[in-house]
Amino acid sequence: MLAAMLAAVIPCFRVKRHILGVLAAMPALVDRIYVVDDACPEGSGSAVEDGSRDPRVVVLRHERNRGVGGATLTGYRAALEGGATIVVRLDGDGQMDPALIPRLVRPIEEGEADYAKGNRFFELGGLAAMPRLRLLGNSILSFASKLSSGYWNVMDPTNGFTAIHADVLRQLPLDKLARGYFFESDLLFRLGTIRAVVCDVPMPARYGDEASSLSVGRVAGEFAWKHLANTGKRLFYSYYLRDFNIASIEIALGAPLVAFGAWIGVTRWMESARHGTPATSGTVMLAALPVVVGIQLVLAFLSYDLSNVPREVLHRRLAARPRGAPTGA
Secondary structure, eight states, X not given: OOSOOEEEEEEESSOTTTHHHHHHTOOTTXXXXXXXXXXXXXXXXXXXXXXXXXXXXXXXXXXXXXXXXHHHHHXXXXXXXXXXXXEEEOOSSSOSOGGGHHHHHXXXXXXXXXXXXXXXXXXGGGGGGSOHHHHHHHHHHHHHHHHHHOOTTOOOTTOOOEEEEXXXXXXXXXXXXXXXXXXXXXXXXXXXXXXXXXEEEEOOOOOOSOOOSOOHHHHHHHHHHHHHHHHHHHHHIIIIISOOOHHHHHHHHHHHHHHHHHHHHHHHHHHHHHHTOOXXXXXXXXXXXXXXXXXXXXHHHHHHHHHTSOOSOHHHHHHHSOTTOOOOO
């Protein structure tokens, strides 16, 4: 990639203590830094204007809080308007090392990926620094995100240390993206709908004295519902609207068979327990056979889905097509 312009977006909310240190550590290859003050009660934006003399820094402000996703989108739009080629996003609390930005953007610069994200799970030695509850929550969220996005090759979906090619960012329906903590997971889902290539970049887990603003208990229900909705939309888009193949048949038959067999088994077991009579062999087979066949079909679908992870880099195809031509996504 020639003459790439690199922009960094930093959403700011209650990070006044850390933001100047983050800006001071920003590597020279970053051409523009967009600091988005998301109605921060500490006045992080004013602290940056007063304390930073870096000419690359641009402070953007929200009159009311829009959430981490809303602040990121404001920075994304400003970066696109400013002519950025690659847009990096990182937090302002010091838990993401700006020195890792060259490593993060390298897969995009070399044409190997459209979107790169940090993965704190790769380096096992560094996981000792991660709080146990957060480790468990991230593991569960990672599996849910794999189902809803189709990116079975990535972990740590809520990691906000990301980089995206501007041409790919322009293909996304930014107005439809989640504004809160679900932003990163929803972005992965949207990237999957346009079949962008996503890769993980190993990074150490760094935690300071700040408590995480992401409460597992508070967002568990919201995340579960949104992941379920995105999973349904992804399956419909990928296997029935845009394509119809053997996997479409496998999941269409497999899931109902498992549900039917389980329903028969539970209802007959309850009836047998209530009357004190054992179920006949025919009843057992009526419940077991659909479950066994259904599970085999679901496993076959999952095998196909795992092999269907996007591998053709989208921004290279976008650069090759005539301007204004449809992407086909």
